[in-house]
Amino acid sequence: xxxxxxxxxxxxxxxxxxxxxxxxxxxxxxxxxxxxxxxxxxxxxxxxxxxxxxxxxxxxxxxxxxxxxxxxxxxxxxxxxxxxxxxxxxxxxxxxxxxxxxxxxxxxxxxxxxxxxxxxxxxxxxxxxxxxxxxxxxxxxxxxxxxxxxxxxxxxxxxxxxxxxxxxxxxxxxxxxxxxxxxxxxxxxxxxxxxxxxxxxxxxxxxxxxxxxxxxxxxxxxxxxxxxxxxxxxxxxxxxxxxxxxxxxxxxxxxxxxxxxxxxxxxxxxxxxxxxxxxxxxxxxxxxxxxxxxxxxxxxxxxxxxxxxxxxxxxxxxxxxxxxxxxxxxxxxxxxxxxxxxxxxxxxxxxxxxxxxx
Amino acid sequence: xxxxxxxxxxxxxxxxxxxxxxxxxxxxxxxxxxxxxxxxxxxxxxxxxxxxxxxxxxxxxxxxxxxxxxxxxxxxxxxxxxxxxxxxxxxxxxxxxxxxxxxxxxxxxxxxxxxxxxxxxxxxxxxxxxxxxxxxxxxxxxxxxxxxxxxxxxxxxxxxxxxxxxxxxxxxxxxxxxxxxxxxxxxxxxxxxxxxxxxxxxxxxxxxxxxxxxxxxxxxxxxxxxxxxxxxxxxxxxxxxxxxxxxxxxxxxxxxxxxxxxxxxxxxxxxxxxxxxxxxxxxxxxxxxxxxxxxxxxxxxxxxxxxxxxxx
Numbered sequence: 001x002x003x004x005x006x007x008x009x010x011x012x013x014x015x016x017x018x019x020x021x022x023x024x025x026x027x028x029x030x031x032x033x034x035x036x037x038x039x040x041x042x043x044x045x046x047x048x049x050x051x052x053x054x055x056x057x058x059x060x061x062x063x064x065x066x067x068x069x070x071x072x073x074x075x076x077x078x079x080x081x082x083x084x085x086x087x088x089x090x091x092x093x094x095x096x097x098x099x100x101x102x103x104x105x106x107x108x109x110x111x112x113x114x115x116x117x118x119x120x121x122x123x124x125x126x127x128x129x130x131x132x133x134x135x136x137x138x139x140x141x142x143x144x145x146x147x148x149x150x151x152x153x154x155x156x157x158x159x160x161x162x163x164x165x166x167x168x169x170x171x172x173x174x175x176x177x178x179x180x181x182x183x184x185x186x187x188x189x190x191x192x193x194x195x196x197x198x199x200x201x202x203x204x205x206x207x208x209x210x211x212x213x214x215x216x217x218x219x220x221x222x223x224x225x226x227x228x229x230x231x232x233x234x235x236x237x238x239x240x241x242x243x244x245x246x247x248x249x250x251x252x253x254x255x256x257x258x259x260x261x262x263x264x265x266x267x268x269x270x271x272x273x274x275x276x277x278x279x280x281x282x283x284x285x286x287x288x289x290x291x292x293x294x295x296x297x298x299x300x301x302x303x304x305x306x307x308x309x310x311x312x313x314x315x316x317x318x319x320x321x322x323x324x325x326x327x328x329x330x331x332x333x334x335x336x337x338x339x340x341x342x343x344x345x346x347x348x349x350x351x352x353x354x355x356x357x358x
Numbered sequence: 359x360x361x362x363x364x365x366x367x368x369x370x371x372x373x374x375x376x377x378x379x380x381x382x383x384x385x386x387x388x389x390x391x392x393x394x395x396x397x398x399x400x401x402x403x404x405x406x407x408x409x410x411x412x413x414x415x416x417x418x419x420x421x422x423x424x425x426x427x428x429x430x431x432x433x434x435x436x437x438x439x440x441x442x443x444x445x446x447x448x449x450x451x452x453x454x455x456x457x458x459x460x461x462x463x464x465x466x467x468x469x470x471x472x473x474x475x476x477x478x479x480x481x482x483x484x485x486x487x488x489x490x491x492x493x494x495x496x497x498x499x500x501x502x503x504x505x506x507x508x509x510x511x512x513x514x515x516x517x518x519x520x521x522x523x524x525x526x527x528x529x530x531x532x533x534x535x536x537x538x539x540x541x542x543x544x545x546x547x548x549x550x551x552x553x554x555x556x557x558x559x560x561x562x563x564x565x566x567x568x569x570x571x572x573x574x575x576x577x578x579x580x581x582x583x584x585x586x587x588x589x590x591x592x593x594x595x596x597x598x599x600x601x602x603x604x605x606x607x608x609x610x611x612x613x614x615x616x617x618x619x620x621x622x623x624x625x626x627x628x629x630x631x632x633x634x635x636x637x638x639x640x641x642x643x644x645x646x647x648x649x650x651x652x653x654x655x656x657x658x659x660x661x662x663x664x665x666x667x668x669x670x
Contacts, residue, residue, distance in 0.1 A: 045575065208366075225571055
């Protein structure tokens with residue numbers, strides 16, 4: 001207990017928030033003295049979100065063999081998170097990376113530890129020592145949406161989401177807009193299963209969508225349950241997080257794949273060099289988020305058409321442009337206006353053609 | 359419409375099977391007077407052991423057997439603590455849950471995401487499986503489904519209510535002192551029925567990874583063990599009650615997804631609540647409407663109470 005208190009005081013953790021230094025560069029650290037701590041939202045074996053972040057951790061370990069990394073799995077979204085981040089600081093971490101949104105639970109700690117660099121995935125706040133980062137997954141979803149629009153026969157696409165939150169709105173809307181860009185008759189039916197990981201519920205949701213006429217399933221899930229439903233029923237599916245074709249090679253179309261390795265290595269390098277700065281950062285298409293190589297049953301001409309848009313987006317084109325109406329028919333983005341990443345990141349309404357998400 | 363009903367019933371039977379089997383196991387334990395809150399952990403343990411077994415030898419029956427044994431082993435530990443040492447059943451049950459969840463996460467670490475190499479195939483009953491609506495749901499499933507819905511509950515019902523041994527078993531749960539005075543082996547009956555019930559919970563986990571979601575990941579059971587516990591009360595501590603309540607719960611869950619997929623004008627949050635609202639309604643309504651149900655649905659009188667012969 002004494003040691004913990006001393007460590008906390010030494011790292012500036014007990015300093016009152018009012019005395020916090022103005023934004024400034026944190027001093028460089030020798031690699032052998034550095035400790036980088038990661039807080040994950042689920043187990044690193046989840047086969048999805050946290051597994052991809054853990055690959056980033058491994059990449060950091062490989063790039064900086066003398067640096068120490070620690071991580072805690074299944075950090076709850078509660079005051080327990082504050083305790084865990086505080087523990088990281090007390091152990092002497094100079095950099096704390098939360099691989100999911102913890103809002104005020106992390107802000108409480110970062111404000112009291114101004115000498116420690118904090119990064120929060122899917123966060124929104126930037127302070128003197130806290131930044132956020134996120135992937136622009138909507139571009140990958142848009143590209144996959146094009147393939148879905150060209151491959152569906154029933155013009156009904158199913159989407160299995162967790163909760164009605166911006167990431168799910170952005171993913172669902174992007175699939176619809178991508179599909180409608182090549183096939184205006186497409187509609188997307190969404191189901192929220194109230195979990196990121198519940199294979200039983202995802203199986204039931206996928207089955208219900210398929211029985212309702214959807215012949216292409218999309219979603220944001222940490223596991224491949226609905227891909228198996230698609231495989232059994234002879235329809236198609238696109239996944240999230242990782243390449244999951246082994247679970248349903250006939251049905252598999254592609255995935256929105258995540259890759260945090262380069263980003264984590266670059267951020268840790270900046271921290272060591274003393275050039276790290278708190279900021280909000282979007283990982284762009286091709287640099288942290290992408291579509292997986294197309295499944296073997298995707299016709300080459302469809303893959304080529306979708307990839308043409310991928311190339312355009314990577315060159316700077318933004319396909320999220322008006323007119324875009326919401327599910328109630330109101331014009332939200334007028335013709336000629338473009339939704340930038342910051343706006344898509346906050347997306348909280350369903351686009352016309354999406355049902356089940358309001 | 360018919361296709362919809364057929365599909366819904368079919369998924370309800372599959373999803374409900376997990377719950378029905380786990381609830382049946384819990385009925386056995388609670389009938390001898392022991393509440394086993396460890397079901398969630400035992401299911402998780404069974405689920406991972408089944409995958410590990412079929413990865414080694416691709417035979418789903420072996421996997422199911424191993425899952426049952428794993429559950430029974432956990433059950434013996436629990437029964438030793440609660441029946442022989444007579445520790446608090448609630449605390450021991452919670453301990454078993456955490457033990458099972460943690461143990462399965464650590465031994466399953468290297469198996470996370472590995473698809474099950476052997477699963478149970480469908481074995482349609484000739485003739486019956488082509489019946490409209492109920493055919494594919496009840497007669498076009500895999501073999502464990504028939505076991506769960508028909509063979510096991512029938513066997514348990516017959517033993518429990520039509521044999522002398524069943525009478526002894528129920529007596530132990532209702533009044534262990536009287537049963538003891540009548541010369542019945544209270545400790546042995548409790549020990550072995552708790553073990554058997556835990557074995558069925560393990561089998562429910564194995565069934566999960568061998569048929570319904572054939573892959574292991576931490577957190578796969580996702581609270582179904584707790585629901586099975588609640589269903590036992592709704593089932594009135596009866597084997598066929600457990601089966602029916604599992605099926606009904608599967609049906610309501612399926613309904614909530616169908617409602618979302620067909621875009622019924624009901625909030626998804628409400629549809630997701632349906633299974634839980636349904637459980638509460640099913641427990642309350644019959645008892646309120648029909649007073650006799652209170653007696654029929656009553657828990658075994660000695661449920662949760664450790665039996666000490668020496669303090670009588």
